[in-house]
Structure formats: C-alpha cells, structure tokens
Amino acid sequence: SEGVIRRNRFSGGPARGFMSSLAADERIFEADLAVDRAHVVMLASQDIIESEVASEILAALDEVEAAGHDALSGGEDVHEAIEAAVIDIVGPDGGKMHTARSRNDEVATCIRYRLREDVLSALDAALALRExxxxxxxxxxxxxxxxxxxxQPAQPTTVAHFLLSYERAVARDCARLMCAYERINQSxxxxxxxxxxPFDVNRELAADLLGFDRVMENSMDASATRDFLAETLSALTTHAVTLSGLAADLVIxxxxxxxxxSDDYSSTSSIMPQKKNPxxxxxxxxxxxxxxxxxTGLLTTLKGLPRAYNRDLQRAHKHAFRTVDDVGEAAAVAAGAVAxxxxxxxxxxxxxxxxxxxxTGVADLLAMAGLPFRTAHEVVAEAAARSEGTPDVATLDAVATDVLGESLFTHVTAEAVEAALDPTESVASRDSVGGPAPAAVEATLSTARDELSDD
Ligand code: ARG
Structure with missing residues (x-):
C-alpha cells in the first residue's frame, strides 16, 4: 500500500516511528470508518463524487473494517492508513474519499465520536454507583x-447520611459530565x-449521519480546539477525586x-495468612x-498553542481516553464494593x-433552654476536659454548678440530658433539612431517587 499512496514525501526518515500515531489510533479505528462513511455519503449526495465511486469506497471500507486495525499499514496515522487501504482496493478513485476534508477536521471528528461513547460508559458506571x-x-x-x-470523632450520624453525602457528589459529577458531553457532541x-x-459540502448532513447535535461554526476553531478534552477530563478528574474520598473512607x-x-473486593497478603486488605x-x-x-499533561500540552492545527495535538487525546477508562472502571468497582x-x-x-x-447535642440542649450557645459550649467543654470519654449527668451538673453558679437542672431535666447523650437520640434530634435524622434522610433519598431516574 505504500507504493499506491504516493503523497508521503517525508515518509521514510528515522523519525517516522516517532511521528506515527497508528498504533495508538486503534482507539479511533471504528470512529474513523464511521467518519469516512458519513463523509463519502455526503460527498455523493452533494454530487461532489460519483455515486458509483462512493459505493466502491463504502464497500472497501467494509473490507477494511473486517480486516481490522491490525491489518493496516502504510500511513503515519489511522486516517492515512485507511485511505491507503481503500486506494489499494478501489484503485486511484479511492483517493476521492479525501475530497473536501483534511486529517485535521477528520481527527477532531473521530475523537469526538469516540469520546462521546466513552463518556456515556463512564456515566453508566457513575449512575450504577449512585444506585x-x-x-x-x-x-x-x-x-x-x-x-x-x-x-476525630465529631457527631453521630447514620450510614445512610454518610452514603448519601457521596451520592449527592456523584450526582453533581454526572451533571458536569453531561455538560461536557453537550460540547463534545458537535461536528x-x-x-x-x-x-x-470550495466544495459545496453539506456539513449538517455529515453531522446528522454521525449523530452530532450541530456543526461547529468557525472552521479554524472547529479543527484546532481541544477544549472539549480539557472540559471532559476535568469533569472526569473531579469525579475521580470524589471516588478517592469514598475509597479513603472505606479504607479507614x-x-x-x-x-x-466483601471478599470479592478485598485482597490478601502473600506472606501474612490472616490478612484481608481493602x-x-x-x-x-x-x-x-x-x-x-x-x-495536567493535557492542559500543559494545550497551553500556548497557536491557531490552528499543531501536531502537538496528536498527543492530547490519549490523556482523556486513558482517564475515561480508569475512572469508569473505578466507579464500577466502587459500586460493587458499596453494594x-x-x-x-x-x-x-x-x-x-x-x-x-x-x-454538641448537650450544648444545643442547654442553648435551646435559653443559655447563650457560647456559655453552653463552655460548660460542656469543661465537662469534656474533666472526664475521660462521655461525662455522666452528675458530672455535667457538677460542672454547670461550678461554671454557672447554678445547677444544670434549673435549665433542663435529667431525662433530656440523658437523651442528648444517647447517640441514637442525638441523630434523631438533628432533623433539619439535609440532616441525619431518619425523616430528613428519607427526604434526601427521595430527591436522589428522582434525580437518578431523570438522569
Ligand atoms: N494523527 C494526527 C493527530 O492525531 C492527525 C494528522 C494531522 N496531521 C497533520 N500533519 N496535519 O493529530
């Protein structure tokens, strides 16, 4: 095929391997075939190429697809290699496929086409985690x-309240990914x-055939920008940071x-037989x-790039592809571990x-009885300092008498103090919106369920 495609004026030097993205382009092999097909159909429907030639090219693309990415050779990237293979099959007319386009708009379209699917997979994993x-x-x-x-031990809560704190965060991660998706999905x-x-192309038709929402307006922006990678990758990274917090909590x-x-989500030690590790x-x-x-790699590569296409961009999208795989897998594992x-x-x-x-609950109780919160805080802090662990009601009363000059029971009953000292009662009392009391958590659960079914 290298003999057939003769345009590689600079193809034989020692830097050929360095310049080639053919191996890494396996990720966009199917995308490139889809983009080729849409482009060829558009060219024929606009009478830019003959429909017989279009049919031959489409048939050749099917052959290329059946042979697979590994059968490709003779090009510095998947775009050239597929074109070379098509020309091998069709003859010189195969070269009409590249009418009215460049690898610059082609590769940008391929990346968007593939990333769209990958972001949807990552979203699926995030939705499963929320569930x-x-x-x-x-x-x-x-x-x-x-x-x-x-x-440090702070206040009692519930497992539901804790888990929902992460569900709410993952829901926002999903919203950010869906926003990024909207900007990926443009042609x-x-x-x-x-x-x-100068050809009378129909960009809308090609965009429609590829399932894009719209065409990008400015051709210089459209072919050169990779801001959609930055946006997607930062949404994925934010999601990874959320997952890392959940993971850290579960380790601790x-x-x-x-x-x-469960054993499925644990590992053991090759030497210490008793170990079960998270x-x-x-x-x-x-x-x-x-x-x-x-x-960081992506943003550093993009920073300071002039318009329009620069070959640096060949090294940009791998950052997003690697991360979308890793983060989707991490979310799926977290979902399984939690379940x-x-x-x-x-x-x-x-x-x-x-x-x-x-x-805090005891101080809240005293403040509800009319003591300034700061005074209540002082009484309880002094009781904490004087006792090891949780003070009993008698100790609290003794401290109150010292600090306030009057008994605790001039403000509250002993039963109320006992209740405030009980973790379950403590949780039940904190029924403010979003709080851990079971009724408040039920409300969050129902919001979360509604949002999950909408998403
Ligand atoms: N393989 C290249 C990339 O991924 C696209 C080729 C555009 N090359 C060029 N010399 N203009 O960015």
Whole structure:
C-alpha cells in the first residue's frame, strides 16, 4: 500500500516511528470508518463524487473494517492508513474519499465520536454507583455510626447520611459530565485543514449521519480546539477525586472495623495468612492521582498553542481516553464494593458515642433552654476536659454548678440530658433539612431517587 499512496514525501526518515500515531489510533479505528462513511455519503449526495465511486469506497471500507486495525499499514496515522487501504482496493478513485476534508477536521471528528461513547460508559458506571449508594443508604437510615471531622470523632450520624453525602457528589459529577458531553457532541467535519473548502459540502448532513447535535461554526476553531478534552477530563478528574474520598473512607472504616468489604473486593497478603486488605479501595483512591496527572499533561500540552492545527495535538487525546477508562472502571468497582459491603450495626452503634461525640447535642440542649450557645459550649467543654470519654449527668451538673453558679437542672431535666447523650437520640434530634435524622434522610433519598431516574 505504500507504493499506491504516493503523497508521503517525508515518509521514510528515522523519525517516522516517532511521528506515527497508528498504533495508538486503534482507539479511533471504528470512529474513523464511521467518519469516512458519513463523509463519502455526503460527498455523493452533494454530487461532489460519483455515486458509483462512493459505493466502491463504502464497500472497501467494509473490507477494511473486517480486516481490522491490525491489518493496516502504510500511513503515519489511522486516517492515512485507511485511505491507503481503500486506494489499494478501489484503485486511484479511492483517493476521492479525501475530497473536501483534511486529517485535521477528520481527527477532531473521530475523537469526538469516540469520546462521546466513552463518556456515556463512564456515566453508566457513575449512575450504577449512585444506585448502589442509594440502595445501601435506604437499608441503613437507622444505622447509627460515628461521624468524623479531622478524622476525630465529631457527631453521630447514620450510614445512610454518610452514603448519601457521596451520592449527592456523584450526582453533581454526572451533571458536569453531561455538560461536557453537550460540547463534545458537535461536528468539526467539513472544516478541512482549518480554512474551509470550495466544495459545496453539506456539513449538517455529515453531522446528522454521525449523530452530532450541530456543526461547529468557525472552521479554524472547529479543527484546532481541544477544549472539549480539557472540559471532559476535568469533569472526569473531579469525579475521580470524589471516588478517592469514598475509597479513603472505606479504607479507614475497614481499619476501624466499622465496615467489612466483601471478599470479592478485598485482597490478601502473600506472606501474612490472616490478612484481608481493602486493596480495591486503595486502587480506586489512586486513580485520582493518575487523573490529575493526565489533566495536567493535557492542559500543559494545550497551553500556548497557536491557531490552528499543531501536531502537538496528536498527543492530547490519549490523556482523556486513558482517564475515561480508569475512572469508569473505578466507579464500577466502587459500586460493587458499596453494594456488597457489610455495615456491622453493633460495632457502629458502640463507636458512635466515642470521644464524647454527643457533646454538641448537650450544648444545643442547654442553648435551646435559653443559655447563650457560647456559655453552653463552655460548660460542656469543661465537662469534656474533666472526664475521660462521655461525662455522666452528675458530672455535667457538677460542672454547670461550678461554671454557672447554678445547677444544670434549673435549665433542663435529667431525662433530656440523658437523651442528648444517647447517640441514637442525638441523630434523631438533628432533623433539619439535609440532616441525619431518619425523616430528613428519607427526604434526601427521595430527591436522589428522582434525580437518578431523570438522569
Ligand atoms: N494523527 C494526527 C493527530 O492525531 C492527525 C494528522 C494531522 N496531521 C497533520 N500533519 N496535519 O493529530
């Protein structure tokens, strides 16, 4: 085929391999065939090429497809190699396929065509994760667990409230990816090298055939821009960062015995027979690091590129393709891990009160009885300082008498204080919108379910 396609004036030098993207272009092999077909159909329907030639080219493209990407040779990228193969089959008329286009609009169209599908797969995985978080949350609206800030026991919450915190974040990740999808799904085809073409092309027809929402307006922008890669990759990276937080929590909770990952999502040690390690979650956590690296690589490549096409762009899209695969896989693994994990209710309930986690609730109780919150905070802080763990009602009263000069019971009943000290009661009392009380969580669950079915 190298003999047939004679335009490679600069094809034989030692840098040929360095310049070639043919191997990496396997990712866009099918996309290029689709783009070729749409372009050829458009050319024939506009009478730019004869319909018999178009038919021969289309048949040749089927042969090229059947032979597969690995059968290609003789081109510095998949676009040239497919064209060379078509010319091999059809003869010189095969070269009419490249009328009124350039590899610049062609490759940009191929990347968008393929990335569209990949982003939809990543979205599927994110939706499955949301479903798994929702289902598990629905089963645990009453399962009290410790909540942390600074990784220190802070206030009791529930497993449902915790899981929904991630479901809400993944829902926003999905919204960002869907926004990016809208801007991926526009057609640069027909922009040619950057400066349009004198042929009477029908860009809308080609765009329609390829399922794009619209054609891009400015041919220089259309062929040169990769901002859609930056946008998609940053949405994916943000999603990876969300996943890394969930993964980190599950690693830490397994360490504390607050969650047990199923064997399917654990690994063992080659030397320590007793080990059950949360390796899947550690790997999910690490994907965010790779994503940040890929995003940085992409933005650094794009920064300062002049208009219009520059060959630097050949190294741009791999960053998005690698990340979309990794992040989709990480979301799918997280979904499976969440769906199959066990939340040990007794251990969680026991840990929920650790570190005087109900202190804020006691201060809230005193403030509700009319003490300034700051004064209530001072009383409870002093009680925390004087006791190991959670102080009893008598200790709280003794401290109040010292700090306020009057008994705690001039403000609240002993029963109310007992209730405030109980993690389950503490959770039930925090029924503000979005709070952990079961009724408040039910409301979030129902919003989340509605949004998931809309998405
Ligand atoms: N393979 C190239 C890329 O991925 C497209 C070829 C455009 N080449 C050119 N010399 N104008 O960006």
């Amino acid at each position: 798994s978080l929702l289902e598990t949350a629905a089963a645990h609206t009453e399962t009290v667990m410790p909540g942390y800030t600074h990784l 640069p085809l027909g922009s040619a090298a950057f400066a349009g073409t 909770f397994s360490n504390k015995g607050l969650v047990e990952l 390796d899947t979650m550690e790997l999910v956590r690490a994907v965010a690091g790779d994503a940040v690296g890929e995003l 199959s994990a066990t939340w040990p209710e007794d251990e969680l309930a026991a840990a929920a009160g650790d570190g005087f986690s109900t202190a």
